[in-house]
Amino acid sequence: MAAPESGDGNNGAARMVTLISSDNTRFEVEAAAASLSQTLQLTILDGGGGGGDGIPLPNVDSATLSKVLEYCIKHAPAAANGGAPNATAVDRAELERFDNEFVNIDQSVLYSLIMAAHNLEIEGLQSLVAKKVADMIKGKSPMEIRRTLGFPDPTPEEQAEMNAHMLEYGWAYE
Amino acid sequence: MAELLRQEAVEKVAEIEAQDSEGVHQEDRLSELPDDILMCILDRLAVLRDVARTSVLSKRWRHVVGLLTEITLSAADFESPVNGSKPTFDVVVQSNMDMVKAVTSILAHTSRRTIELLSLRFYLRDESIDIFRSVDHTMQNREVVKASFAVFPEMRDMVCTDDDMVIYGRRFLSFFYNYPRVFGGLKFLYISCVRLGKFDIANIFSTSIELEYLCLNNCDCGIRSLLQIEHPQLMGLKIICCAFEKVELNWLPKLQLWTYDSWMNSEDRYPLSFGYVPQPCNLRLINTGTTLHKTIKLSDFLDNAIIRQLNLDFQSGSVGDLKTRK
Numbered sequence: 001m002a003a004p005e006s007g008d009g010n011n012g013a014a015r016m017v018t019l020i021s022s023d024n025t026r027f028e029v030e031a032a033a034a035s036l037s038q039t040l041q042l043t044i045l046d047g048g049g050g051g052g053d054g055i056p057l058p059n060v061d062s063a064t065l066s067k068v069l070e071y072c073i074k075h076a077p078a079a080a081n082g083g084a085p086n087a088t089a090v091d092r093a094e095l096e097r098f099d100n101e102f103v104n105i106d107q108s109v110l111y112s113l114i115m116a117a118h119n120l121e122i123e124g125l126q127s128l129v130a131k132k133v134a135d136m137i138k139g140k141s142p143m144e145i146r147r148t149l150g151f152p153d154p155t156p157e158e159q160a161e162m163n164a165h166m167l168e169y170g171w172a173y174e
Numbered sequence: 175m176a177e178l179l180r181q182e183a184v185e186k187v188a189e190i191e192a193q194d195s196e197g198v199h200q201e202d203r204l205s206e207l208p209d210d211i212l213m214c215i216l217d218r219l220a221v222l223r224d225v226a227r228t229s230v231l232s233k234r235w236r237h238v239v240g241l242l243t244e245i246t247l248s249a250a251d252f253e254s255p256v257n258g259s260k261p262t263f264d265v266v267v268q269s270n271m272d273m274v275k276a277v278t279s280i281l282a283h284t285s286r287r288t289i290e291l292l293s294l295r296f297y298l299r300d301e302s303i304d305i306f307r308s309v310d311h312t313m314q315n316r317e318v319v320k321a322s323f324a325v326f327p328e329m330r331d332m333v334c335t336d337d338d339m340v341i342y343g344r345r346f347l348s349f350f351y352n353y354p355r356v357f358g359g360l361k362f363l364y365i366s367c368v369r370l371g372k373f374d375i376a377n378i379f380s381t382s383i384e385l386e387y388l389c390l391n392n393c394d395c396g397i398r399s400l401l402q403i404e405h406p407q408l409m410g411l412k413i414i415c416c417a418f419e420k421v422e423l424n425w426l427p428k429l430q431l432w433t434y435d436s437w438m439n440s441e442d443r444y445p446l447s448f449g450y451v452p453q454p455c456n457l458r459l460i461n462t463g464t465t466l467h468k469t470i471k472l473s474d475f476l477d478n479a480i481i482r483q484l485n486l487d488f489q490s491g492s493v494g495d496l497k498t499r500k
Contacts, residue, residue: 111207118211126214134218142230151231165230168279170272172226 017049019069025062026054029069033076038121059119064112067105071125074098079124103132107150142166212238222247226280240283247280248295249273249326266328270297274304281308288317295324298342298368306353313359322362334392339369347374350381357382366391372399379405386428390416398438413437424449430482433458444475454482461488 015031019040031049035041040055049055057065078095103110110129117125136148142162146154154162216238219225222245229236252269253261261269273296292309296302302325312318327334327342334342346368350357357363360382370378372395379385387410395401398419403411403426410431413421419438423429423446430453437445439461457479476484 114207114211118208126211127218130211130214131218133215137215137219137228138221138224140224140227142227145228145231149231162230165236169226169229170275172223172276 015050017044018054019049019065020054020056021060021062021065022058023062025065027062027065027069029073030076032080033069033072036072036075036079036122036124038123040120057120060116061112064109064116067109067113068116068120068122068125071102071128072122074102075124099128103128209238209241213241213243216242217244221251222276222280223251226276237283239280240285241287242280243287243289244291245280245289246291246293247273247276249297250295252276263328266297267299270299270328271301273297274301277305278308281312284315286316288319290319291322292318292320293322293362295326297328298325298345298365299328300345303349303352306349306356309356310353313355318359320361321356321359323360324362324364325366327367334367336369339367339392339394343368343370343374346370350374350378354381358384360385362387364389364391365393368393370395375401379403383407386410388412390414392416394418419443419445421446422449423447423451426451427453429453429455431456433460435460437461446475448476448479451479454480456483456485457481458485459487460485 016028017031017034017040019027019029019034021027031044034049035044040049043049043055060068075095078091105113110132114126114129114133117129133149137145140148145151212235216225216228219228222242225239225242229239249266249269249272252272253265273294277294277296289312292312294305294309296305309318309321313321325346327338329338346365347370357378358381361384363382363385370393375395383405384407385405386407388408389412391412391414394417397417399417400420400422401413401416401418402422402424404424405426407428408426409428411423411426411429412431412433412435414433414435417438419440420443421434421437423432427450429451432455434446435458439445457476
């Protein structure tokens with residue numbers, strides 16, 4: 001794992017990096033947290049993002065980035081321990097509680113988040129958001145899924161296509 | 175160098191342009207998600223039926239169903255649960271037809287993506303040949319890493335007569351001889367209640383060269399027949415309630431798990447023999463035998479087998495000695 005040279009234990013002098021969102025907001029965050037992103041990890045390992053530099057993220061707006069960083073900061077300590085093995089049951093329960101609340105958000109934010117997690121290659125976050133969307137689909141009829149995922153009501157042509165398709169996939173609908 | 179890497183990182187981020195959230199339909203946003211993300215979502219739908227339902231949403235999602243890398247389907251998924259009681263014959267027939275349709279439609283996609291797991295459990299009925307046809311077609315076009323088939327009789331095995339076994343055997347062989355490629359790609363096979371010819375069994379072993387696990391439940395080549403096995407890949411073998419007089423493990427260089435459960439008793443012959451079986455084996459012998467069978471002297475019985483773990487369950491209590499060799 002890419003733990004920064006100056007770990008967060010001694011003197012409290014954890015290394016910081018700056019990330020710049022698409023709307024030019026600067027976020028200063030511990031390198032260990034930002035390194036949860038595979039995309040950023042290399043740059044950070046190479047000394048990037050420090051000082052006045054900052055790493056520009058032209059596809060992540062500030063609202064999304066602050067949400068992403070909230071996740072990274074919360075998960076960084078566990079990730080630094082090489083994942084779960086050292087974590088106590090209490091820590092794990094706390095992370096789980098955090099995760100559940102974290103994805104309890106508006107769908108447009110959810111989609112921005114899933115894109116950002118994908119682009120920044122933050123595995124845990126990708127998986128968390130994907131699971132949330134999957135849970136929204138589970139056990140629902142196509143119309144319910146459409147509504148849940150915020151698809152507009154189908155046009156007559158789309159409806160006809162759906163019907164034809166549902167015939168082919170009849171087994172999926174009982 | 176740092177500059178270069180940073181630039182790369184930025185480009186990577188820029189690769190997939192996120193749509194501006196304003197003025198764009200949710201559908202468009204969802205449909206803009208790259209395959210990887212949609213797959214990530216679909217992978218978390220444990221039930222394939224849920225996945226299939228999403229394919230009605232849009233062309234985009236339909237395309238994604240073809241990208242699935244793990245396909246697990248069981249006819250039992252299509253049986254409406256009736257409080258643990260056995261499904262009636264009508265239910266079996268309907269669920270198997272639904273199963274065939276499901277497999278056919280899912281494998282109809284033109285995707286070339288490798289399928290990591292293709293696990294299918296269905297009934298030994300005529301319409302199931304369409305499953306073999308679809309899988310055969312898929313195996314021509316896509317790599318299938320692990321194919322696993324479990325084929326069940328349409329009736330409970332307990333009420334299966336000799337005639338039924340012959341009929342099921344013929345059905346099974348029609349699948350086998352029509353689609354040998356499918357058998358050539360199987361890693362796991364479970365079959366039940368089929369009576370096969372001796373040469374057919376030998377053919378199945380020589381065709382299914384990838385086979386790693388095989389379970390035969392109530393299968394034979396006739397009462398008191400002989401089963402001889404030679405197979406280069408087979409690691410696990412389970413033979414349950416089969417009417418073989420003797421099973422000869424002639425050449426099984428990779429066999430490690432071997433369960434022999436309930437064999438035909440004989441006064442003068444051991445029910446199995448070991449030829450070249452060089453791996454340490456976990457052996458499980460279970461017999462609810464009668465007094466009829468030969469007193470078993472394990473050191474003779476197990477002959478040149480290398481036993482790592484031995485599990486015995488003999489209800490007649492006629493085990494001779496328990497000397498096993500490491």
